[in-house]
Amino acid sequence: MTSDFIAVLANPSAGRGRHRGLLPGVLEALGTAGHPVRLLDAGSSAEAELACHRAVADGAAAVVAVGGDGTVHRALQSVVGQEAGFGVVPAGTGNDFASAVGVPHDPLKAAEAIAEALREQRDHRFDLARTSDARGERRWFCAVLAGGFDALVNERANRMRRPSGPRRYDLAILLELARLRARDYTVHTDGAVHHLRGEIVAVGNCPSYGGGLRIVPDADPADGLLDVIFATTLGRAAITRLKPRLRNGTHVTDPRITVLRAREVRIEAEGIIGYADGERLGPLPVEVSCVPGAVRLLR
Structure with a gap:
């Protein structure tokens, strides 16, 4: 070199x-x-x-x-x-x-x-996900894009000055649970269109986010595809019980939850700020594409 x-x-x-x-x-x-x-x-x-x-x-x-x-x-x-x-x-x-x-x-x-x-x-080649928002601004992410309740929690936590550390996110979860409501989504996956009313929508290049929460447990960052998860209305009680199941990925057995694979995804909803790798992207809608072998990883 x-x-x-x-x-x-x-x-x-x-x-x-x-x-x-x-x-x-x-x-x-x-x-x-x-x-x-x-x-x-x-x-x-x-x-x-x-x-x-x-x-x-x-x-x-x-x-x-x-x-x-x-x-x-x-x-x-x-x-x-x-x-x-x-x-x-x-x-x-x-x-x-x-x-x-x-x-x-x-x-x-x-x-x-x-x-x-x-x-x-x-080196080893791994996929990345490329996003494009309504303004045409492009970003790359490596793990998961959150576009539902989890994104609302991130947005809430980022507006809070205290408490610090994980307690801020715990409080943000409680505050968002108190005002939880299902929203109307349109999710496009390789040309197929899915209309739903729910609280969870995410796109994963990798299986987990948040330090091991396996939101799309079978996602593979070397298969050239994105894993897309969405759910019809779960409600406050089910959302509260979801976190322990996310640790081992068993939430996907819930009949209200759908997981698909696609190369191109578009998520549309009102009032949601998307987050990728825990970083703020901007308001939905957002388009996401899988780019195979986009990063040359040294390991």
Whole structure:
């Protein structure tokens, strides 16, 4: 490879900071690939994404995301369609993409695997999902797009200043459950049209989101397809009982829940802000396409 450095995007607050002390060891392990290691400087999510794009434009051999799915989401925007490889060091609360593509759970082992892949010039191709909103703005995501109750919870939590950490999401769930109502959706899957009234709609490139909630348990990020889940009206009691079943994916046996596979998906609904990899996309409608082998993963 002619590129001469490894760009590292690290989120110090990922995983509530529990891996912060590991960063020097991660950087040292990456350095064994034989390339200089450059830690990117960014004060916000937007700056982080821009820094990754600049690194790729400057000829980075690889962009490595140290954090959870949100950090991965920001970094991967820069590597799609580029020569730079992509590495993930799982250090977040939710590491759903890393788990789905076989990245070692231990951050230091993941960094060592990235360095070895660079030395041996090998990689693995995985699919990504490409979104396009009503304004034509395009984004990529690696794990799951939420367009139902889960998206409403994310939007609510992001508007709250306290409490901090997971308690904020727990409170957001309670507040959204209190005002739960089914909504009218139109879901297009490879030309088929599904009209429904319900609370759950999601599109997955990988099986899980939220740190192991297997919303589409059979999704495969290397099959060239997206898994789409939607449900007719479940109601407050069923939604409350859903989370334990999401851990092992048994919710899909509920006759009110439908799971389909498609290459192209369009979701239409009013009053919903879509979230992908836990990051805010914008209001529905949104179109989602599976792009096979879009990312060159180093592991």
